[in-house]
Amino acid sequence: MTDLEDLKAEALSLLAKAESPEKLDDLRVAFLGKKGKITEIMKTLGSMDAEQRKTFGAAVNKAKDEIQALIAEKKEKLEAEALNLRLKAEAIDVTLPPRPDTEQGRIHPVTQVTEELLAIFAQMGFELAEGPDIEDDWHCFEALNIPKSHPARQMQDTFYMKDGGGDILRTQTSAVQIRTMDNKKPPLRIVCPGRTYRCDYDMTHTPMFHQIEGLVVDKTTTMGHLKGCLVDVMKTFFEVDDVPVRFRPSYFPFTEPSAEMDIGCSRENGEFKIAKDKGWMEILGCGMVHPNVLKNCGIDPAEYQGFAFGFGIDRMAMLKYGIPDLRTFFEGDIRWMRHYGFIPLDEPSLTTGLSLNGGLKL
Numbered sequence: 001m002t003d004l005e006d007l008k009a010e011a012l013s014l015l016a017k018a019e020s021p022e023k024l025d026d027l028r029v030a031f032l033g034k035k036g037k038i039t040e041i042m043k044t045l046g047s048m049d050a051e052q053r054k055t056f057g058a059a060v061n062k063a064k065d066e067i068q069a070l071i072a073e074k075k076e077k078l079e080a081e082a083l084n085l086r087l088k089a090e091a092i093d094v095t096l097p098p099r100p101d102t103e104q105g106r107i108h109p110v111t112q113v114t115e116e117l118l119a120i121f122a123q124m125g126f127e128l129a130e131g132p133d134i135e136d137d138w139h140c141f142e143a144l145n146i147p148k149s150h151p152a153r154q155m156q157d158t159f160y161m162k163d164g165g166g167d168i169l170r171t172q173t174s175a176v177q178i179r180t181m182d183n184k185k186p187p188l189r190i191v192c193p194g195r196t197y198r199c200d201y202d203m204t205h206t207p208m209f210h211q212i213e214g215l216v217v218d219k220t221t222t223m224g225h226l227k228g229c230l231v232d233v234m235k236t237f238f239e240v241d242d243v244p245v246r247f248r249p250s251y252f253p254f255t256e257p258s259a260e261m262d263i264g265c266s267r268e269n270g271e272f273k274i275a276k277d278k279g280w281m282e283i284l285g286c287g288m289v290h291p292n293v294l295k296n297c298g299i300d301p302a303e304y305q306g307f308a309f310g311f312g313i314d315r316m317a318m319l320k321y322g323i324p325d326l327r328t329f330f331e332g333d334i335r336w337m338r339h340y341g342f343i344p345l346d347e348p349s350l351t352t353g354l355s356l357n358g359g360l361k362l
């Protein structure tokens with residue numbers, strides 16, 4: 001009996017010191033394993049007489065059960081401690097700001113501003129139309145009432161395709177007006193964003209730039225609609241209730257009367273900002289569609305009239321987001337993109353349903 005008590009005491013003191021599952025397992029083997037101390041004692045039962053075997057056997061079994069239970073209890077405790085330690089070590093503090101992720105891309109200001117403008121026009125009921133970058137003389141000039149000898153051709157320094165086939169890089173998205181009217185009957189209300197090309201290079205001009213063209217043709221369309229539409233677009237785009245705007249008479253071969261719209265702005269440290277009484281910046285050309293243009297597309301000018309406008313997307317981006325040099329838009333400098341680019345949003349944009357790939361291809 002004393003042996004048993006001593007054994008239990010030994011097991012208890014070893015148990016207290018076992019601080020890992022491995023140590024605990026060693027302990028189990030040392031006492032309860034095939035050659036364990038308790039097992040060895042059990043083996044001695046055979047040599048005892050019946051009465052002795054009964055009492056001693058019961059005592060050994062009890063000691064065995066007790067040691068087993070203590071090991072199990074300690075095991076549970078150790079496991080719980082290990083889990084707590086892990087939970088502490090791997091804890092996630094959801095209140096921490098996200099790690100700066102240098103891999104995340106940015107939306108180019110031109111893409112951003114195009115989407116913003118399309119969203120505004122979509123809400124006004126405009127449809128999207130697109131045309132090719134490589135155009136022919138007819139769509140880019142002739143049909144727009146700009147014949148070969150016309151001085152207006154000098155206004156737009158054209159890139160000609162090398163093959164001599166007469167194709168050009170379009171100098172204006174106005175070409176898409178013609179493609180639209182060739183393919184669809186009025187009433188029309190379309191916008192066409194896209195790349196345009198002219199041989200020009202300085203702070204505010206690059207050989208490739210972006211325009212957005214608008215065309216509305218209906219039976220009762222007036223200059224009043226044109227002004228209302230453009231002023232509303234500017235207010236919404238610049239998120240200012242009273243954008244200073246003025247219309248000046250101008251000349252474009254494809255509109256009559258023609259106008260240019262200026263926006264009131266200041267220029268500080270090379271950055272343009274919307275401002276009253278500081279100066280004007282020309283922002284777009286517009287006017288009532290010339291009867292010759294309608295006729296060139298088989299639309300009767302006695303029945304239909306319309307308005308058109310065209311403006312630089314890049315210039316709008318410079319103005320809205322204070323970007324001073326247009327040339328930097330197309331240099332592909334990743335530091336510039338991190339500074340001026342936009343973080344993509346997961347939410348669907350307002351332009352869903354008027355995506356650049358979903359529109360009318362002409």
Ligand code: DAH
Pocket residue numbers: 171172173174213214252254255284285286287308309310311
């Ligand atoms: N296409 C002209 C340009 O690139 C801009 C323009 C002026 C477009 C008047 C129009 C318009 O639709 O009506 O300079």
